Amino acid sequence: MIYTVTLNPSIDYIVRLDSLVPGITNRTTAEEYYYGGKGINVSCVLAELDLESTAFGFVAGFTGDAIEKGIRNDRIITDFIKLESGISRINIKIKAGVETEINCQGPHISEGELERLFSKIDRISDGDTIVIAGNIPNTMPDDVYERILERIKGKDVRIVVDATKKLLLNALKYKPFLIKPNRQELSEMFGVEINTEDDIEKYAKELQKLGAKNVLISLGGDGAMLIDEFGKRHKAGVLKEKVINTVGSGDSMVAGFVAGYEKTKSYPYALKLGSVCGNATAFLDGLATKEKINELLAKF
Numbered sequence: 545m546i547y548t549v550t551l552n553p554s555i556d557y558i559v560r561l562d563s564l565v566p567g568i569t570n571r572t573t574a575e576e577y578y579y580g581g582k583g584i585n586v587s588c589v590l591a592e593l594d595l596e597s598t599a600f601g602f603v604a605g606f607t608g609d610a611i612e613k614g615i616r617n618d619r620i621i622t623d624f625i626k627l628e629s630g631i632s633r634i635n636i637k638i639k640a641g642v643e644t645e646i647n648c649q650g651p652h653i654s655e656g657e658l659e660r661l662f663s664k665i666d667r668i669s670d671g672d673t674i675v676i677a678g679n680i681p682n683t684m685p686d687d688v689y690e691r692i693l694e695r696i697k698g699k700d701v702r703i704v705v706d707a708t709k710k711l712l713l714n715a716l717k718y719k720p721f722l723i724k725p726n727r728q729e730l731s732e733m734f735g736v737e738i739n740t741e742d743d744i745e746k747y748a749k750e751l752q753k754l755g756a757k758n759v760l761i762s763l764g765g766d767g768a769m770l771i772d773e774f775g776k777r778h779k780a781g782v783l784k785e786k787v788i789n790t791v792g793s794g795d796s797m798v799a800g801f802v803a804g805y806e807k808t809k810s811y812p813y814a815l816k817l818g819s820v821c822g823n824a825t826a827f828l829d830g831l832a833t834k835e836k837i838n839e840l841l842a843k844f
């Protein structure tokens with residue numbers, strides 16, 4: 545079974561405007577909403593790739609109910625913990641020429657509620673995969689990913705972590721199978737400007753020294769680079785189509801990589817399927833669909 549963990553799910557409210565002017569009332573030209581949060585996005589794209597997953601995490605209030613009901617289908621088993629108070633966040637993604645995102649804090653999660661999540665994590669067993677992705681509310685201790693991983697220590701579980709800064713760095717000692725920072729996140733982790741391919745490889749290998757097996761660096765419209773567990777560099781470009789909405793492209797790439805590796809045990813194929821899923825999301829309103837993935841696979 546593949547388990548995804550989203551501690552802070554969201555409704556992503558996409559608002560489109562011709563321009564955004566601070567200090568006045570702006571009017572949208574269109575708006576859409578999607579159920580999101582990084583782990584949930586991974587589950588949604590895995591379902592499009594015909595892979596079943598269980599979505600763990602916390603939901604709260606009416607938005608939480610909508611998220612749970614909205615994503616549940618025959619390939620996504622939702623197993624969220626319903627929080628006592630607050631509402632799951634609504635993240636605002638403003639498309640006004642440039643993309644501006646406002647990601648909110650999310651509800652408070654108590655230590656007792658966290659314990660309930662850990663009990664669910666204990667069900668994960670040998671041969672399973674766990675994908676832990678996204679930010680945590682700032683009221684939560686920042687060792688929470690480590691505490692989750694500590695619960696599965698010693699089991700033969702494939703670990704995928706898509707997070708930033710300390711959350712990611714602290715998880716590396718658990719030897720994750722895959723991490724997927726983007727270029728900016730890689731730069732932030734080392735406090736340096738990373739521009740060239742050689743620099744990307746150099747710092748990806750630093751993350752490998754700290755414990756990561758495969759490091760996939762996503763480069764937005766410039767594609768992606770994988771440094772695999774054998775230290776080999778693989779590159780992937782992007783297809784050229786009108787970009788509609790890149791929210792969740794990185795999560796789609798993670799889902800595609802996990803699915804591609806699960807199916808073939810080949811890193812070049814995992815990178816290809818990951819890239820196709822990332823591209824497919826960028827070229828659609830919502831996340832990658834099965835139809836778009838198959839269309840792009842034939843061209844990639």
Ligand SMILES: Nc1ncnc2c1ncn2[C@@H]1O[C@H](COP(=O)(O)OP(=O)(O)OP(=O)(O)O)[C@@H](O)[C@H]1O
Pocket residue numbers: 726762763764765766767768781782783787790791792793794795796797818819820821822823826
């Ligand atoms: N403009 C684009 N055109 C084509 N493909 C894209 C574009 N942007 C992203 N992608 C695809 O999606 C992958 C992941 O994108 P990106 O590097 O933006 O991830 P990310 O920063 O983690 O995004 P997010 O946090 O929104 O999920 C890229 O490697 C690429 O394959």
Ligand SMILES: O=P(O)(O)OC[C@@]1(O)O[C@H](CO)[C@@H](O)[C@@H]1O
Pocket residue numbers: 552554555556579580581582585635647677678679680791792793794795
């Ligand atoms: O605040 P976080 O957890 O870092 O990111 C949350 C988020 O931006 O990530 C997804 C896209 O990757 C969206 O569905 C969601 O709004």
